[in-house]
Amino acid sequence: HARAVQSGDDDGPAVIAHRGASGYAPENTLAAVDKAAELGFRWVENDVQRTRDGELVVLHDDNLRRTTDVEEVFPDRSPWKVKDFTAAEIARLDAGSWFGSRYAGARVPTLEQYLERVEHNHQKLLLELKNPHLYPGIEQQTLKVLANEGWLDRWHVADRLVVQSFSADSVRTVHELKPAVTTGVLGTPPVSDLPEYAEFADQINPSHGSLSMSYVSSVHAFTGPHGRPMEVFAWTVDDADTARRVAGYDVDGVISNRPDVVREAMDED
Numbered sequence: 435h436a437r438a439v440q441s442g443d444d445d446g447p448a449v450i451a452h453r454g455a456s457g458y459a460p461e462n463t464l465a466a467v468d469k470a471a472e473l474g475f476r477w478v479e480n481d482v483q484r485t486r487d488g489e490l491v492v493l494h495d496d497n498l499r500r501t502t503d504v505e506e507v508f509p510d511r512s513p514w515k516v517k518d519f520t521a522a523e524i525a526r527l528d529a530g531s532w533f534g535s536r537y538a539g540a541r542v543p544t545l546e547q548y549l550e551r552v553e554h555n556h557q558k559l560l561l562e563l564k565n566p567h568l569y570p571g572i573e574q575q576t577l578k579v580l581a582n583e584g585w586l587d588r589w590h591v592a593d594r595l596v597v598q599s600f601s602a603d604s605v606r607t608v609h610e611l612k613p614a615v616t617t618g619v620l621g622t623p624p625v626s627d628l629p630e631y632a633e634f635a636d637q638i639n640p641s642h643g644s645l646s647m648s649y650v651s652s653v654h655a656f657t658g659p660h661g662r663p664m665e666v667f668a669w670t671v672d673d674a675d676t677a678r679r680v681a682g683y684d685v686d687g688v689i690s691n692r693p694d695v696v697r698e699a700m701d702e703d
């Protein structure tokens with residue numbers, strides 16, 4: 435079937451650098467975006483959440499402990515939730531040292547900073563609304579930032595942006611607010627739910643462990659809100675055997691911390 439989203443390189447699945455090329459640089463930092471570009475990958479995935487004072491930032495966990503030095507800088511602020519810190523406080527944190535000393539000083543990017551770097555690198559973005567139940571209105575706010583940064587023009591929405599979430603309600607909200615945007619629901623909903631999802635989601639994006647060839651072909655049989663077959667992006671695939679397995683299922687995208695490993699495995703076929 436015709437693919438709406440392409441890797442740009444060949445006919446195989448798109449390869450998406452998960453949290454940036456996060457096997458090689460600290461996840462969700464600008465360094466991980468640049469690393470993906472350096473390795474030749476156009477698609478990057480990220481996770482968007484909100485600070486106490488309403489700034490959108492790029493971070494995976496709902497707290498800052500694992501990927502920053504927050505416990506040293508703010509020892510009295512347990513449990514160090516993103517939503518309890520201001521943007522200025524988060525901007526002081528080191529989000530690179532935990533990964534390696536050469537990344538010392540990497541920051542938690544704001545969504546604006548992140549979009550500007552992806553644009554600068556001529557890359558494409560798979561944006562995840564992470565934990566949206568914690569951040570009422572984050573769908574509308576994210577769309578506003580995307581619009582302000584020029585990411586909702588026809589050129590971007592045609593081919594350079596997908597907004598996804600584990601929350602189907604959030605994805606539906608994004609679709610209702612901005613129908614032009616390509617959307618994806620994370621997880622593996624039962625096939626019986628796909629007719630409903632096809633009203634607002636262009637993609638169903640499952641963990642590779644819960645994926646089968648018949649599930650992928652079931653998804654492909656539905657037409658998404660933009661009149662194209664629904665697509666499947668599988669995550670998080672970091673080894674050659676799994677990459678070959680899911681490529682054999684005819685997935686449309688493979689999300690990986692080590693996109694070079696995935697690309698090489700798929701090129702061998």
Ligand code: G3P
Nearest residue numbers: 452479481562620669689
């Ligand atoms: O993009 C898919 C994947 O990122 C979903 O899981 O926990 O890594 O955000 P997680």
Ligand code: CA
Nearest residue numbers: 479480481562
């Ligand atoms: Ca994610």
